[in-house]
Amino acid sequence: xxxxxxxxxxxxxxxxxxxxxxxxxxxxIRREVIVDxxxxxxxxxxxxxxxxxxxxxxxxxFSIINEKIWLQWxxxxxxxxxxxxxxxxxxxxxxxxxxxxxxxxxxxFAVA
Numbered sequence: 001x002x003x004x005x006x007x008x009x010x011x012x013x014x015x016x017x018x019x020x021x022x023x024x025x026x027x028x029i030r031r032e033v034i035v036d037x038x039x040x041x042x043x044x045x046x047x048x049x050x051x052x053x054x055x056x057x058x059x060x061x062f063s064i065i066n067e068k069i070w071l072q073w074x075x076x077x078x079x080x081x082x083x084x085x086x087x088x089x090x091x092x093x094x095x096x097x098x099x100x101x102x103x104x105x106x107x108x109f110a111v112a
Contacts, residue, residue, distance in 0.1 A: 003067050008037055010087045011062045011069065015044045018060065018078070029055055040064035063097065068110055070097040081109065 001009070012035055019031040029048040036042070044059040060080070061073035069089060074080055081094055095110045104111045 004040070004064055007064050007067075007069050007089065007093075008040070008042075010084065010089065011042045011064075014080070014083055014087075015042060015060060015062075018044055018076075031059075065095070066112075068093045068095050068112075070095045072097040074098065 012033065015033045015035075019033050021027065021031075028050065029046050032045045032047070034041075034043040034045060040063055042060075042062045045056070046059055047054075047056045049055065057075060058073055059075050060071075063070040063072055069084060071080055071094065081096075084094055085091065091109050093110060095112055096104055096107050099107060101111070
């Protein structure tokens with residue numbers, strides 16, 4: 001398995017785990033893992049109805065760019081980078097894409 005395939009697998013497993021229903025989660029909100037291996041983009045969507053209000057949001061978005069995992073969005077309190085490092089992804093291969101470029105140099109992770 002090459003590096004990109006390994007990273008795809010790690011991201012997909014993380015998203016599938018996060019999509020599982022847990023106690024206290026609203027059962028009317030569906031969770032969908034979106035996988036696009038061709039463009040190397042991966043998301044977890046939450047969608048459904050809460051009363052009369054339609055709920056739709058991206059909980060996580062990852063990209064793989066130049067053999068690095070870019071965390072593009074995290075709308076949760078989960079420490080995603082800890083999970084990635086536990087699965088063997090070095091800090092040098094994690095880019096906090098949700099941070100402005102000037103701040104990434106101070107993050108301890110890859111700049112790009």
